[in-house]
Amino acid sequence: MGTPLGLLKLIISWLNDRRAYVIFGENKSKIFYTHIGLPQGSSLSPYLFIVYHSDLVTCLGAFSSHIFADDLNVLIFPPICRGVKSIIKFLEEEGTKICNKIAYDSKKWKQSVNFSKTVVQVFHSQVQSSVVDIYMEGKKLEVVKEFKYLGLAWTNKMSLKPTIDKTLENIQGTFSKLRWMKRGLSPFYNDVFYWDTFHKNKNDHKGQFFRMKRARVTRERHQSLLL
Numbered sequence: 001m002g003t004p005l006g007l008l009k010l011i012i013s014w015l016n017d018r019r020a021y022v023i024f025g026e027n028k029s030k031i032f033y034t035h036i037g038l039p040q041g042s043s044l045s046p047y048l049f050i051v052y053h054s055d056l057v058t059c060l061g062a063f064s065s066h067i068f069a070d071d072l073n074v075l076i077f078p079p080i081c082r083g084v085k086s087i088i089k090f091l092e093e094e095g096t097k098i099c100n101k102i103a104y105d106s107k108k109w110k111q112s113v114n115f116s117k118t119v120v121q122v123f124h125s126q127v128q129s130s131v132v133d134i135y136m137e138g139k140k141l142e143v144v145k146e147f148k149y150l151g152l153a154w155t156n157k158m159s160l161k162p163t164i165d166k167t168l169e170n171i172q173g174t175f176s177k178l179r180w181m182k183r184g185l186s187p188f189y190n191d192v193f194y195w196d197t198f199h200k201n202k203n204d205h206k207g208q209f210f211r212m213k214r215a216r217v218t219r220e221r222h223q224s225l226l227l
């Protein structure tokens with residue numbers, strides 16, 4: 001890769017010469033060395049993580065894949081067939097084969113797979129989806145109808161309309177909040193100021209009661225807009 005020798009020595013020292021301790025209440029453990037993992041919060045950690053996993057997608061064959069940090073997404077395209085059974089069989093065989101390759105690679109490089117977060121999603125245009133059984137190391141993976149990846153919720157329908165509609169809904173909600181904030185002073189504070197003035201002018205207990213009630217109702221209304 002053409003990495004300078006001085007930089008390699010720095011990285012090796014940074015990985016091997018790390019020590020840590022655990023504090024639980026008033027108790028403190030002995031100092032111990034940490035030879036596995038990367039320090040969280042360090043700017044160097046994500047770069048090394050990318051380099052370490054850059055060859056993971058090579059075991060996936062000709063299928064499409066996308067890796068982002070510690071999330072891996074694999075897309076399998078079945079061949080064009082008339083029969084649905086042939087497509088299902090292909091997806092099950094190739095999906096299981098790829099999952100076992102990923103599990104083997106993860107064990108080899110000591111990067112365990114979280115089976116509880118590993119799911120299968122089948123994109124289709126049929127009214128009712130077929131059952132697809134894919135296994136990883138003998139464990140059957142969960143099949144989901146919707147999955148959130150990189151902030152977008154993907155449904156199992158071939159059409160992107162549900163995803164686009166949901167995105168537009170979120171954008172509209174955010175836009176409404178920003179437009180409300182752009183007006184300047186919050187209406188809540190305007191209402192409180194108005195009732196404060198009313199109370200000072202009237203200087204009676206009834207004005208105090210209405211002022212507090214009005215402020216409480218207005219506060220709840222504006223807080224709900226921010227949720």
